[in-house]
Amino acid sequence: MSGDDLYTQFDSTFFEKTRLSMITILYREEKVSFNRFKNVIGGSDGAIYTHLKKLIDGGYIKSKKEIASDSVQTVYTLTGQGKKMFQKYLGFLETILVRKKEEETK
Amino acid sequence: MSGDDLYTQFDSTFFEKTRLSMITILYREEKVSFNRFKNVIGGSDGAIYTHLKKLIDGGYIKSKKEIASDSVQTVYTLTGQGKKMFQKYLGFLETILVRKKEEETK
DNA sequence: AAAGTAACTTTGTGATGCAAAGTTACTTTC
DNA sequence: GAAAGTAACTTTGCATCACAAAGTTACTTT
Numbered sequence: 459m460s461g462d463d464l465y466t467q468f469d470s471t472f473f474e475k476t477r478l479s480m481i482t483i484l485y486r487e488e489k490v491s492f493n494r495f496k497n498v499i500g501g502s503d504g505a506i507y508t509h510l511k512k513l514i515d516g517g518y519i520k521s522k523k524e525i526a527s528d529s530v531q532t533v534y535t536l537t538g539q540g541k542k543m544f545q546k547y548l549g550f551l552e553t554i555l556v557r558k559k560e561e562e563t564k
Numbered sequence: 565m566s567g568d569d570l571y572t573q574f575d576s577t578f579f580e581k582t583r584l585s586m587i588t589i590l591y592r593e594e595k596v597s598f599n600r601f602k603n604v605i606g607g608s609d610g611a612i613y614t615h616l617k618k619l620i621d622g623g624y625i626k627s628k629k630e631i632a633s634d635s636v637q638t639v640y641t642l643t644g645q646g647k648k649m650f651q652k653y654l655g656f657l658e659t660i661l662v663r664k665k666e667e668e669t670k
Numbered sequence: 671a672a673a674g675t676a677a678c679t680t681t682g683t684g685a686t687g688c689a690a691a692g693t694t695a696c697t698t699t700c
Numbered sequence: 701g702a703a704a705g706t707a708a709c710t711t712t713g714c715a716t717c718a719c720a721a722a723g724t725t726a727c728t729t730t
Binding site for chain 2: 464475482483485499548552554557
């Protein structure tokens with residue numbers, strides 16, 4: 459992927475501060491509850507909900523209700539596509555890192 | 565840096581699709597003209613100009629008029645702060661990559 | 671039953687991205 | 701040297717978006 463493509467490869471659902479943060483957190487933690495997002499991101503329920511909904515509508519994440527003995531929680535995970543997109547982005551940035559390091563040690 | 569901080573560490577000037585693309589391109593190419601951005605990003609002059617202006621106002625990039633024998637061009641480069649912020653972001657994502665790889669080979 | 675908690679929904683507002691249509695400044699062409 | 705061209709910048713207006721606030725629903729504990 460060339461640097462030029464960065465712009466066209468990713469849509470604006472993916473490339474927004476809060477949502478990319480959500481995806482990043484999900485990539486590391488695999489399963490995150492609504493409440494966890496609320497604590498990490500802050501802001502209103504509505505804002506968090508809307509971002510999560512957009513990520514769901516965009517096919518990046520999926521939600522599941524988890525029924526524990528004491529409570530019902532909604533948890534979110536990356537879809538295959540969501541994981542793939544994030545890895546693509548990471549991979550792209552990695553090539554930049556590697557190239558920069560090569561330049562420095564020349 | 566923990567994943568949670570991603571959201572708070574970077575402002576929304578930095579974390580917007582077009583502008584982060586611009587920063588990414590500048591990190592690789594060091595010096596980019598207005599026209600080059602126009603070709604890469606596409607869209608109207610006004611849109612490109614506004615994004616560049618926001619990056620300048622935010623202290624991420626700086627502009628310079630370059631007078632060649634045949635034409636005058638405005639070229640853009642990262643400021644020290646801009647470079648630092650991007651490296652911080654790359655560094656953060658790198659730790660995610662490394663950790664994931666460690667997990668995979670466990 | 672009442673209060674609490676988690677998630678979801680709607681509504682309204684201010685901010686933002688963007689195209690379009692200008693303006694300015696310099697440069698080439700006729 | 702006037703006209704057309706090019707690069708960058710600016711303003712205006714509109715559509716979309718992020719967000720808070722204030723609800724609603726569903727389940728749970730007291």
